[in-house]
Amino acid sequence: MRPEDVNLVAIGQRRVAGLRRDEVARLAGISQEYYIRLEQGRDHQPSDQVLRALARALRLGSDGVEYMHRLVRIQSGGVRLQDSEELAAAVDEGLRSMLAQWPSTPAMIVDRNLGIRMSNESARSELPGRWEPGSNAALVVFGDDWKRCDLQWERSARTTAAALRYSSDPGDPELHDLVGVLSLRDATFRGLWGNHLAAPPVVTEVDLVTSDGEESSFTQQAFQVPGDRGLVLIVLHRGQLGQAARSA
Incomplete structure (x- = not known):
């Protein structure tokens, strides 16, 4: 300002x-x-x-x-509640089952640092980059494969950097390592992170060249997973919502 x-x-x-x-x-x-x-x-x-x-x-x-x-x-050192092992296991089982039932809708579960905890077959096969559990959504979006296929990459870059800052713990060593790697690799990320953008990835449009070589427009939506682990369900779907947003 x-x-x-x-x-x-x-x-x-x-x-x-x-x-x-x-x-x-x-x-x-x-x-x-x-x-x-x-x-x-x-x-x-x-x-x-x-x-x-x-x-x-x-x-x-x-x-x-x-x-x-x-x-x-x-x-201020507020106490962070932890899910019980039983609750976490029950939630995870339900999430895996739900993701598996969306064969044509890319979906994944990410943690506070945008680490990918789960992903379905559609995400792993349709989307550019490596959307396997253990990978990281920010590393994928700022990677070469995604950049080549995202027709509105600058928009996706802003959304991803803002979501990472919004959801993460600034004192987390894993976050520091991730930001360090991204900053070394990508000048755009350095600029976005330096601007202190912070916003949850609620609804956004993503235009991609998918693995079959076709251009596809997705509506990406994010939903908080119940519990205290900071997990978020991200779904990319084609449909009337995406068409309406593009025509508005």
Whole structure:
């Protein structure tokens, strides 16, 4: 955000285009000293009132607000509930059965770091790249095979980078390794990650050249899996929803 975006007058030389700390603090109605403590991580438990004020000052959307609240919960050391082994096994069995019953609809289950936990035969055979369990959706999307076949790759790249940041734990060593690999491999990823995009992959359009050489338009939808493991079901389907979105 620039000063003129929030009706502020830009005074003096600026090293960066965005708002200064004192400007953000003023817009949020808090002291600059307190805002600096928040930036530096010296205050781990800001009140909901302060978070709402910062969200208004930075004009965050609903996804940005939810992401900010989740980061605060992680930073403040909130207890994370774990699914029981029995519940996890029952959920996984149901998911495997469901994915297997979609022979012409690519579908997969990913974790917080977009690691692929499950995928059906349609995902593995139709989609470019390696959609096998143990692979990673972000590595696939930023890989050469997917880039060659995705007719709107820039859109997919933005969506994937935003979903990875939104769902992951910033303190997770596995995330750090993944981001390091992607940053070394791909300049586009470095730029997107540096922009701090954060949004869940709810509904988006994906236009691909599939393994049979045909151009296909999919509607990609994401659904939270019940439980506390941060799993998401991603389905790519052809149908009226995709046709309506393309004609709108």
